Amino acid sequence: MNTSKFNYTKQGYFKKADLFIYALLILAVVVSLFFLPKGKGAYAEVYSDGKLYGVYDLNTDIELKIEGEEGYNIVVIADKKVWVKEANCPGQDCVRHKAISKVNQTIVCTPNRLIVIIKGKGDIDAYTGGGL
């Protein structure tokens, strides 16, 4: 390839029409950014043994039995809420934990290495404190 042809200044590479296209492209990229991640409603991500087990829409009721290396948890999604209905862990903190429904709320079962987190569009970055 003859690289000298990429000498922009001499050959007036950026013509008015080109600039218009660039501007359009930039606009398209910016606009798409606003639409891409925020189109979805809230959804629950379930992690088991450190790996993503599945992603579930909060609008679809479902009951999941997640078998990890250490034990099982039964996670329920209903009424746009998520809770752990049953587990074979000692402590039962995950079962006692209240149902979660807001973005970035979590339910954790440390013995069975299960994490449920709600994702989507929300105005809280993280939660502190428990709340059983």
Added chain:
Amino acid sequence: MNYKKVTLTLIIAVLLTSILLGCTQSKDYYGFVFGTSYSIRLQERSANKTATGIKKVMDTLEGKTSTVIAQSDIARINSTGTNTPITVAEDTFFLLKQAKELYDKTSGAYNPAVFPLVKLWHFDPESYTGVASSIPTPQQIEQTLTYCDFNYFLLDEQALTVTKTIAQAQLDLGGIVKGYATDIACSLIKKNGFITIGGSIGAKGDTKRIGIQAPRISSAPFGVFLLKDGEFVSSSGDYERYYEYQSIRYHHIIAQNGYPSGHNLENPAISVTVVANSGLLTDGLSTAFMILPLAEIMGLAAEYNCKGVVIFADKSFATFGNFEFELTDNEYFQV
């Protein structure tokens, strides 16, 4: 446009998209450490590298301070008899020194030597089940309480050793190590993000909106506040690890009298949130503030330049250190 221009245009478009996406998209990392879960959210280039670095630091720290891992500094101290100096890692020693200061300043409300009582009440990770068919007798509590003095541990800074003066004394740094880990994690975050370990959060970069969970079942969080760059927050409460026996709630924060904090009090603190510029401090103080009376909390808040809120059993709350937040559950009311 010739094909070169088209190519260049496409390259610019792809670059722009990736730069803009790189600016806006954050990456999350989840896992378990210190007997609890952590989450790291990063918004920066080479986020994977940062997260890997943080995980490595946390794992190393756990390897030194765990009460469960037999080779850890703390487990070795706990299993050793009297008058045998145990050499520990520098950061273990640093934590012990910080623990000593907090122990002294909070009149033993934060007490890393309370572990024998935690075990007696079955709140240690190895015996906790969330249910109880009995509780310790007053005699057992009184006896075990005599082992729970941090002054039974002699710290030698020159030699980096810890020597026990009674065999039954045992340590657990779980009350500050998670907060300390958020301190280190935030120093490793280059641009923007936060880390949550158990009830402790550390923020770097943009201001974060943090929800404080209500201490009891509730449709809304208790409140929302802003956590700024370099700030840390920890919450402690009677809801973290507890069981009920004969309709009385017993939880894992053991006070100086040997009983769970607030036991037999008419209106005990059930949740404490502390914000400061050190995670180690917020972690330790949130535990101590569950136990201490409000007047002492106010004094320590001024001394340590920290702020926060105490929630009581009757749904009243009191702030300290000019803590500003938005109350989102109107069932709660200011004292």
